[in-house]
Amino acid sequence: MAELTLSARDRIDLAAFAGRALRADDVAVIRIKRRPDGLLGVWVNTGFDVLASRVVSGSMSGDDVVCGASELRTVLRATYDDPAAATVDTGFALDSAWRGALPSAAGFTHVDDVPARVLVQLSRTGAEVARTQGSGHGPPTGLLDQQVLNVSSESSDQVVGVSMRSVFALTAMGFVRQADNRDISETSPIDDIDDAEMVRVRATAVWARLDARFGSVYQRRTMPLGLSVN
Incomplete structure (x- = not known):
């Protein structure tokens, strides 16, 4: 057990993070770890075997805690109407x-930057394939493991593969949004x-x-890739 002291905005952001994690896994757990810079790193292991993380400002009793995403979201939501309720258990x-x-x-x-539009379009294409080839257990493993981008560095020979797992995790966690900061839906232009x-x-x-404006996803590097983005 730990106590978090957060601003109203960070409580809302953290509750949204927990909510998105629960869409993929209704028993998701969240890890909150104090960073050397004094901020709090918030982590979840997504349903795509990819870690997702975002950073919030605040303080915490202790340095590292794992808690239930559902329970955390509930206590955070209970503070929305009480600006003075800065501390939650x-x-x-x-x-x-x-x-x-x-x-x-x-x-x-740093390897290179990829337009957010490219990744969202890849996610939509992958989702369409999953609808036609998937099952009650989710998208087929072959689709998730597909390497959809090769990102290369101009300053070195390094080539980094981006899998569909990472693309799905990035968009499912809401880390890419519209220009006006609204969430992107399946039908958003x-x-x-x-x-x-x-x-x-x-x-x-x-x-x-992959570092987007509202969070990052991490995947272990495995196999070589197919498409280059320079």
Whole structure:
């Protein structure tokens, strides 16, 4: 159990993060870890075997806690009508429910930037394929594992693959939004996304990371890819 002290805006943002995590997994757990810069890193293991993270301002009793996404969203929502309710209890600690280590904050190098519109369009194309080829268990594994982009660096020989798993996770968590900051729906015109909106691709030898304006996703690097974006 830990106590979080957050601004009203950060409580709303964190509740939205928890809500999106629950769409993919109704028993999702969230990990909150204090960062060296004093901010709080919030993490979830998405239903796509990809980690999603965003950063909020605030303080926390303790340095690292795992809690239920549903319980956290409930207590955060209960504070919406009370501006003075800045401190919330994360509830029963679920540390044993978290599997795997978090990526290190250090060591990532910038590879290149990809237009957000490109990634949203890839997500929509993949979703259409999933509707025709998927099952009650979700999109086929072959689709999720497909490497849909090769992102290369002009300053080195590094090539980083972006899989459909990462693309689905990025859009499902709402990390790319319309130019007016509204959520993107399946029917939102692609032109509603600012054409200058970029998603930054960073990598280490182990992790590929996509940084959008409202959060990041991380996937372990595995196989070589097919399509290059320079």
